Amino acid sequence: MTSENDVVQSARRQLLIGGTWRDAAGGATLPVEDPSTGRTLTDVASASSDDALDALAAADAAAGAWAAHPPRARGEILRRAFELMTERADDLALLMTLEMGKSLAESRSEVLYAAEFFRWFSEEAVRIAGRWSNEPGGSGRLLTMKQPVGPCLLITPWNFPLAMGTRKIGPAIAAGNTMVVKPAQQTPLSMYALAAILTEAGLPDGVLNVITSSSASRVVGPLVDDPRLRKLSFTGSTEVGRTLMAQASGRLLRLSMELGGNAPFLVFEDADLDAAVDGAVIAKTRNVGQSCVAANRFHVHASIAAQFTERLAARLGKLTVGRGTEPGTDIGPLIDGQQRDTVIELVADATDRGARVAVGGSAGTGPGYFYEPTVLGDVPPGARVLSEEIFGPVAPVATFETESEALAAANQSDFGLVAYVYSTNLKRALRVVEGLQTGMVGLNRGLVSNPAAPFGGVKQSGFGREGGFEGIEEYLSTKYVAVDL
Numbered sequence: 253m254t255s256e257n258d259v260v261q262s263a264r265r266q267l268l269i270g271g272t273w274r275d276a277a278g279g280a281t282l283p284v285e286d287p288s289t290g291r292t293l294t295d296v297a298s299a300s301s302d303d304a305l306d307a308l309a310a311a312d313a314a315a316g317a318w319a320a321h322p323p324r325a326r327g328e329i330l331r332r333a334f335e336l337m338t339e340r341a342d343d344l345a346l347l348m349t350l351e352m353g354k355s356l357a358e359s360r361s362e363v364l365y366a367a368e369f370f371r372w373f374s375e376e377a378v379r380i381a382g383r384w385s386n387e388p389g390g391s392g393r394l395l396t397m398k399q400p401v402g403p404c405l406l407i408t409p410w411n412f413p414l415a416m417g418t419r420k421i422g423p424a425i426a427a428g429n430t431m432v433v434k435p436a437q438q439t440p441l442s443m444y445a446l447a448a449i450l451t452e453a454g455l456p457d458g459v460l461n462v463i464t465s466s467s468a469s470r471v472v473g474p475l476v477d478d479p480r481l482r483k484l485s486f487t488g489s490t491e492v493g494r495t496l497m498a499q500a501s502g503r504l505l506r507l508s509m510e511l512g513g514n515a516p517f518l519v520f521e522d523a524d525l526d527a528a529v530d531g532a533v534i535a536k537t538r539n540v541g542q543s544c545v546a547a548n549r550f551h552v553h554a555s556i557a558a559q560f561t562e563r564l565a566a567r568l569g570k571l572t573v574g575r576g577t578e579p580g581t582d583i584g585p586l587i588d589g590q591q592r593d594t595v596i597e598l599v600a601d602a603t604d605r606g607a608r609v610a611v612g613g614s615a616g617t618g619p620g621y622f623y624e625p626t627v628l629g630d631v632p633p634g635a636r637v638l639s640e641e642i643f644g645p646v647a648p649v650a651t652f653e654t655e656s657e658a659l660a661a662a663n664q665s666d667f668g669l670v671a672y673v674y675s676t677n678l679k680r681a682l683r684v685v686e687g688l689q690t691g692m693v694g695l696n697r698g699l700v701s702n703p704a705a706p707f708g709g710v711k712q713s714g715f716g717r718e719g720g721f722e723g724i725e726e727y728l729s730t731k732y733v734a735v736d737l
């Protein structure tokens with residue numbers, strides 16, 4: 253594997269606009285921090301509104317030719333990018349760990365997961381189809397065709413800097429769209445590395461444009477207001493999603509929104525307890541708990557709650573906290589000091605209300621933004637950890653007595669992204685799965701993400717789906733032609 257210094261020094265730092273790597277207007281930059289040390293890794297270009305509009309102009313100029321590009325050729329570009337990502341997984345993982353903090357093992361898993369979206373959509377590019385059917389009255393025919401929506405703005409978050417990119421870029425390319433991508437300012441290096449790989453794989457100039465900025469509003473606002481933009485896809489907080497929807501409403505932009513979560517993890521008295529604890533560890537600690545699909549609150553039947561809490565605490569207590577690049581690290585730092593302070597505040601609120609700390613419960617002494625894996629038992633109903641997204645390695649355990657009580661507790665949230673259910677009773681499991689108000693469910697498993705499956709939520713967790721057969725539909729428009737025979 254390349255050294256840390258070499259990976260950072262070789263990383264792209266400029267904007268990619270129209271196939272050219274260039275500095276921001278006026279030479280403005282923003283720092284990229286290593287959250288495990290609090291130190292600056294490097295500086296990258298910070299785009300102005302003029303840079304953003306230049307990127308959209310490049311996407312608009314390339315749109316016609318790219319839409320006409322053969323689907324097979326589009327798919328082969330994605331396939332080559334998949335192969336390049338797989339070959340360079342170690343270096344990409346190191347770069348991601350340095351700017352985001354997760355362990356090298358987790359970063360490598362994300363690289364391979366992210367690459368799978370390119371492989372999946374490389375195969376979907378040639379399966380875009382409409383239909384030809386008889387008009388019910390018999391006098392004509394109904395023809396429908398699928399066409400690219402046009403230039404897209406794709407806004408990605410910091411927690412999965414590669415996978416959230418490929419999950420949007422893959423279907424956009426496969427469907428024949430051009431795009432402007434704005435990655436989170438905390439983790440731009442991974443996205444620039446991805447853009448360089450796509451360029452190497454043969455993606456024409458202007459199809460993918462990448463801009464980073466210290467001010468999201470400075471670059472997003474002008475793009476959303478521009479009539480050349482046809483679609484906005486955003487992954488991030490519900491609060492920011494609402495703001496973007498309001499801005500986009502004036503132009504009726506087509507939207508995809510993957511927003512916040514508050515995932516319930518239900519464990520019934522008939523569950524396989526060993527499997528439930530295994531699943532809980534996966535669902536809670538992936539990405540240091542900084543995931544919209546992380547199990548946020550554990551609702552466990554009262555008869556087994558103490559045993560579940562004890563076993564989960566024993567497992568999380570054995571995890572090693574440290575810098576992601578260090579061998580043996582299981583839990584890296586949180587993304588920044590603000591996120592660590594939020595976790596501290598939520599745990600303090602729970603314990604003040606009577607929750608019991610079964611393991612952990614403290615922040616690291618630094619440097620870096622660490623927090624111990626934590627299990628809270630006997631969490632009372634009013635605790636904020638049961639209603640607010642934690643985004644950290646904290647597992648609050650509450651109890652229930654009946655199936656209906658468990659379902660009510662799971663559905664009381666305004667969010668509806670994912671839920672987890674552990675039960676060996678098939679009838680009960682299916683009843684609960686049907687009753688959950690979420691877009692996804694993990695039934696007796698703690699991991700739901702899969703490139704072949706539709707990812708997305710309901711209620712305040714957003715709308716639209718990414719991945720699966722459904723994912724490419726977000727980037728296609730349907731045109732109907734009435735044929736007179």
